[in-house]
Amino acid sequence: MLNPYYVSGFADGEGSFSITISPNVKFNIGWQITPSFSLSQNKNSRAILFKIKNFFGCGSIRPSRKDNTYKYEVRSIKDLKEKIIPHFEKYSLHTAKRKDFNIFKEVVRLMHNNEHLNKEGLKTIFSLLEEMNPNSKKIYDRKRLMREISEGIV
Secondary structure, X not given: OOOHHHHHXXXXXXXXXXXXXXXXOOOOOOEEEEEEEEEEEEHHHOHHHHHHHHHHOOOEEXXXXXXXXXXXXXXXXXXXXXXXXXXXXXXXXXXXXXXXXXXXXXXXXXXXXXXXXXXXXXXXXXXHHHHOOOXXXXXXXXXXXXXXXXXXXX
């Protein structure tokens, strides 16, 4: 069994808390919001990902299509809320990743309460995301999203 402090330290260095927003007409709100906790390792070090998957008891591991790495990922709101978030609340992160985790945690809470299914909840989530991972590639335009929500397009 892995030491929980080790898992948090590993995530501090190698992990990512992200929220992906993409247009999707299959959803009533017109957008798909996908929270994800992930860890990546090169092929030679992938064994640790299986240990971490076993530690949390959830998620999946898959090879990356882009490079010679493997990715452990948890997307289930239930698993994020019941397993991943409580772990990092108890065994804190110590880098700038802590800020992203706190925003991630709030978005998962909003989604768990189905607040992402209404305009105000969407606006709140989009505002929170502007504070998260400031150097990451944005695949959405916040101004456009806010306009579409306000005009009832979404």
